[in-house]
Amino acid sequence: NGTEPCMAYVKDAYQAVLYRERLYVFTDNNVGLGIYVSDADGANRRLLTEIKNVRWIGGFSTEFYKDRLVIVGNRSERLEGEDGEMTVENYTGIYSIDCTTGQTTVCEKEWNDRVTIRSIDDTSVYVYYNYIDEAIYETYTAEELNNNVSLYADYQTVELWQCNLENGSATELYAGDFGSNCYPI
Secondary structure (H helix, E strand, O other): OOOOOOOOOOOOEEEEEEEOOEEEEEEEOOOEEEEEEEEOOOOOOEEEEEEEOEEEOOOOOEEEEOOEEEEEEEEEEEEEOOOOOEEEEEEEEEEEEEOOOOOEEEOOOOEOOOEEEEEEOOOEEEEEEEEEOOOHHHHOOHHHHHHOHHHHHHHEEEEEEEEEOOOOOEEEEEEEOOOOOOOOO
């Protein structure tokens, strides 16, 4: 009726997901990624976890599996060079969150670019990392690459990784070339 505040409102929210009768709301308050959980109507809300200096990347980067929430997030690190020049390095990581306790496990492996969640089971999350070797830009011009996307095939690599949901250990399962129109499923 407009006179009472909505129980489901969360400041700085950008995504909400209903899972197993619980509402999960993702926030970005310039400190990091905050995740709130509540009843489906927004009652009994509490901060499940806050992951400092991490940003949610959106899209298909969040999956629930049983009592876990797995997120792909970006972390930035500022570095000062010997000449005093500041640079920013970006890393992509995997974060496993217990939906009851909020305990967050961080995968020990980080990547320089996006990774994609392929599947989750009782012990692990499986992700693939697809990247183009920078040597391609020494071999071909931007115009050549734009006119012939098949040139990327010899420079494309996909790594398949397994990250343990409990202790964060990471194991590379496959590092190889799939070609430009293939990816692991």
